[in-house]
Amino acid sequence: MGASGAVASGMTPCPLAPGRLADDAWEGLPVETVVVLVVITALLFDFTNGFHDTANAVATSIATGALSPRVAVLLSGALNLVGALLSVKVALTISSGLIDEAKITTTVIFAGLVGAILWNLVTWLIGLPSSSSHALFGGLIGATWVAAGAGAINFHTLVAKVLIPAVLAPVVAGLTALVGTYLAYRITERARQSDVGQGFKVGQVISASMLSLAHGTNDAQKTMGVITLTLITAGVLPQGSPPPLWVILSAGLAIALGTAFGGWRIIRTLGTRITEIHPLQGFAAQTSSASVILVSSHLGFPLSTTQVCSGAIFGAGAGRRLARVHWGLAGQMALAWTLTLPAAAAVGAVAAQVALISTLGTILVALVAIAVAAGIYLLSRRNPVDADSLAQVPADPAAVPTAA
Amino acid sequence: MHIQWTAFGEVLVVSFGVAIGIIAVFAIGVGLLSAPGPTPESTHLTVATAGRRTTAPRAPSTSRYAVARKVTAWLCFLVCAFAVAYGLYMIIAR
Numbered sequence: 001m002g003a004s005g006a007v008a009s010g011m012t013p014c015p016l017a018p019g020r021l022a023d024d025a026w027e028g029l030p031v032e033t034v035v036v037l038v039v040i041t042a043l044l045f046d047f048t049n050g051f052h053d054t055a056n057a058v059a060t061s062i063a064t065g066a067l068s069p070r071v072a073v074l075l076s077g078a079l080n081l082v083g084a085l086l087s088v089k090v091a092l093t094i095s096s097g098l099i100d101e102a103k104i105t106t107t108v109i110f111a112g113l114v115g116a117i118l119w120n121l122v123t124w125l126i127g128l129p130s131s132s133s134h135a136l137f138g139g140l141i142g143a144t145w146v147a148a149g150a151g152a153i154n155f156h157t158l159v160a161k162v163l164i165p166a167v168l169a170p171v172v173a174g175l176t177a178l179v180g181t182y183l184a185y186r187i188t189e190r191a192r193q194s195d196v197g198q199g200f201k202v203g204q205v206i207s208a209s210m211l212s213l214a215h216g217t218n219d220a221q222k223t224m225g226v227i228t229l230t231l232i233t234a235g236v237l238p239q240g241s242p243p244p245l246w247v248i249l250s251a252g253l254a255i256a257l258g259t260a261f262g263g264w265r266i267i268r269t270l271g272t273r274i275t276e277i278h279p280l281q282g283f284a285a286q287t288s289s290a291s292v293i294l295v296s297s298h299l300g301f302p303l304s305t306t307q308v309c310s311g312a313i314f315g316a317g318a319g320r321r322l323a324r325v326h327w328g329l330a331g332q333m334a335l336a337w338t339l340t341l342p343a344a345a346a347v348g349a350v351a352a353q354v355a356l357i358s359t360l361g362t363i364l365v366a367l368v369a370i371a372v373a374a375g376i377y378l379l380s381r382r383n384p385v386d387a388d389s390l391a392q393v394p395a396d397p398a399a400v401p402t403a404a
Numbered sequence: 405m406h407i408q409w410t411a412f413g414e415v416l417v418v419s420f421g422v423a424i425g426i427i428a429v430f431a432i433g434v435g436l437l438s439a440p441g442p443t444p445e446s447t448h449l450t451v452a453t454a455g456r457r458t459t460a461p462r463a464p465s466t467s468r469y470a471v472a473r474k475v476t477a478w479l480c481f482l483v484c485a486f487a488v489a490y491g492l493y494m495i496i497a498r
Contacts, residue, residue, distance in 0.1 A: 168412055172419065180423055180427035190439070191439050192438045196434055203430055203484075214495050217495050288423040290491060292419040292423070294491050
């Protein structure tokens with residue numbers, strides 16, 4: 001998914017008194033029902049996050065045959081689960097300082113999650129990789145704007161930590177992959193190419209595993225943060241509590257299941273539609289992505305995993321002499337990245353507007369969200385993409401040649 | 405508005421250097437292991453004796469070269485393994 005290195009600053013204490021619900025929208029509903037509803041919504045978001053972002057780690061490995069599609073997504077799912085369990089610090093705030101978390105209520109969280117889930121599903125349907133973190137941030141921003149006004153949103157943080165990295169991340173990763181690919185081809189040009197391919201396939205398995213592990217650590221923790229904050233807000237947990245074991249396990253399992261479910265549409269886009277990927281290019285793209293993600297995370301600087309991986313694949317494509325790169329797709333992706341935050345914010349805002357009216361409004365939002373999700377799923381069945389069909393998709397012939 | 409351009413630059417320089425380093429070292433290792441094998445001409449000397457052409461094994465320098473190539477290749481992979489281990493450390497310690 002998305003922001004790989006969300007700022008580590010500790011779980012934000014909930015300003016509300018334990019035992020009290022965040023707002024009146026849930027009036028009449030028992031606390032347990034509210035908590036269960038928001039937790040389920042958060043886990044659903046986590047699931048969509050998993051299958052939406054599977055492609056980041058495994059698309060090039062599948063495209064080169066380094067891993068079979070099913071093995072790739074199962075391996076990635078397992079490593080996402082391990083990644084989710086590795087770090088117990090859970091030092092991520094759910095909003096990374098984008099919004100005043102003192103203004104977050106259970107309704108805001110619920111509406112923000114609805115916005116993020118629906119945007120993830122729409123972009124999955126059309127096979128476009130977009131940042132799940134940006135979708136979550138967008139949903140929360142939209143819902144917060146409606147609930148607490150624009151003053152609750154930190155626009156400086158939005159520009160500095162989301163918008164500028166969104167522009168720079170794919171460029172940095174692409175440039176790194178381009179130079180790395182060019183260099184690796186030069187180094188190995190006199191070697192037996194069949195052996196070179198086999199060697200880089202082994203490298204791809206390792207680099208894909210690293211990406212999956214990093215993804216599980218980052219993105220599952222964001223959902224853990226959402227659920228924990230909900231529990232604190234509802235008074236189920238005392239303020240400042242770390243996430244309970246069941247939250248860690250359920251968030252880890254949700255993202256792992258989502259990953260293993262396989263977002264085949266986005267895998268097809270990243271693996272076959274940008275360029276024809278060779279094992280060397282796949283290794284260069286994945287190593288560049290892992291390097292950019294881990295270094296930026298280490299320096300406390302959030303970047304979108306999706307944008308990094310997509311940029312790296314374009315760079316790896318351009319780094320091979322006479323490779324054909326479908327640059328038109330870059331424009332479509334850039335459009336999706338540009339729209340992610342405002343679109344999720346718009347859905348989150350509408351959801352919050354309706355949900356804040358009353359309990360009935362909240363139920364209405366949930367029902368409409370379920371109906372839209374079901375509609376998107378049915379639309380996807382008209383043109384199903386699965387592990388078997390993925391292996392038969394050739395690289396896009398419309399791709400244009402590029403200079404090495 | 406304060407933008408952390410230095411941090412951006414740091415991410416660019418460090419990640420670029422680390423990634424290019426790993427890719428290059430791994431490529432050297434793969435390249436060394438995948439180098440074209442010795443041909444019969446390179447491993448055997450052709451000797452003309454009393455009108456008959458026979459072949460004799462060349463001096464063991466070729467096989468020593470092959471061993472050195474393999475050792476260097478595996479040293480390259482070891483360097484990459486250290487990089488992966490450091491990456492794991494960065495993931496876990498975060």
